[in-house]
Amino acid sequence: MWARMALRAWAVLVLLFLFVPILLILFYAFNTSNVQSWPIPGLTTRWFTATWNDSSVRSSLGLSVQAGLAATALALVLGSCAAFAIHRTAFFGRDAVSLLFVLPLALPGIITGIALNAFFSFNGISLSLWTIIVGHATFCMVVVYNNVLARLRRTQGSLIEAAMDLGANGFQVFRDVTLPLISTAVVAGAMLAFALSFDEVIVTTFTAGAETTLPVWIFGQIRHGILLPEVNVVVSFVILVTIIPVVIAARLTGGGGTARVPAAR
């Protein structure tokens, strides 16, 4: 009885610890003062208009969305193909190859960042939106790969055989059976990939040229400490943009989806 109550209280405390800071930021976004102190002197929406009219926010947001979408698209193609290849074929060293696919996510971002930066400069490739996309795709691919592979492994192999048995050729089997069965995993993987790309800082720092993405912009503002209220507004927005796809992804993969969301980098 007491143990149960204590456990509940503990769970509540942990949740508070995780989410109170986030709620605090949402509050500060409405702060009339540009000094962060508690209690806040009053509520205002003026920082929202200021942020909306700030061209540096707009351009970095635009860059983030472009990089996120492109990296996700690239990750979808590469991740799904890799998952199919690993699932369907059996060859010597398959587990090792599978590990290599997953490694970029486990690798510290600083290593990926420095390595890519060195690679690009070695080959004389100037840093731009495209280098950010390639950098993000390295780890976005992994979440797509993991999701699709997990779904393929959970899918009964006999379903494919049943479709062939009923007269379906390779393309028809894919269209009528394989694709519908993995579609939610693909979508979930894509959403997680976008969420990962959207808040990435470290790899972006090393692969971005003159332009910056939204998280990198936030980082810069916090260091300078000039536009803190605008940062709060932007962060509130980023929270929404990242949480929504993660929640949808979790729904799509049947509740257990969040368990496969890798730790944010």
Place this chain on the structure above:
Amino acid sequence: MVAVAGVDLVIDEGEFFTLLGPSGSGKTTLLRMIAGFERPDAGRIELGGRDVTSLPPHLRNTNTVFQDYALFPHMSVADNIGYGLRIKGVPSTERRRRVERALQMVRLTGLGQRRPNQLSGGQRQRVALARAAINEPEVLLLDEPLGALDLKLRQEMQIELKQIQKEVGITFIYVTHDQEEALTMSDRVAVMSNGLIEQIGTPVDVYERPATEFVAGFIGISNVLVRDGVRFVVRPEKIRMLADSEVPEPGAHVEPGTVEEVVYVGMSTRYVVRLDRGEQLVAVRQNMDAAGDAQRFQGRPVRLAWTADHTYVLD
């Protein structure tokens, strides 16, 4: 590793043919070769006189009922059943009509719009059957289709399957490890062991006249004896157990022994008897008398009698 070797098998049109054997005997591999999921290293598979050995599954006129049913979870029951016809390009009105008829055949009328996960095990089994049979294949392959059902349902489905097979007149090739299932449904049975066919014959053939000791042991309880250098089988129900002063029928072979165990199995009672010569035999008697009566034989000396025409000599 060879899963199936030296199989030479001709199955007649419209026949209910069963591949019977323990797990690992190669019966499923053989079925998968006929379906086209596996290719033999050597030999040929012909379907209606046409060599299909190198034909992929989707170009073969066979359909399979899978052990795990393999119903498409994202399609309704009707779409599952109609999938083969859709692939063949059968127009939707005719398709609907035939799906309706197939649902009726397997007694699932009105459940066409359900999803497979809204059905019971027995209903899913029937959907799998309808999905395969609707295509009117030359051969319908069934891979332990009743394995996942409970005993009562299994017995009902055995009768139903046999009726459906007669109704549609398609050749059935049925894989099972259940000897009772094989005996009740089949026109002919092939008993397999270690990738080899031990015997092919009618249910009566393989039960009454087993060709090898393996067949004798796998189908039913068999009593293998050696007398005068001849190995032979006597089925338990062919042995008469004589108590006290009962007289054996003329010409019967009689041997004394002691009842070691009495096993009541409802319809009959099984007596495990140790012969004075050393072997153990099982005799079965119908429970015609009061059921409690059987126990009185426990530990008592009896005589076992059988006639020569009820024994079958093993090679």
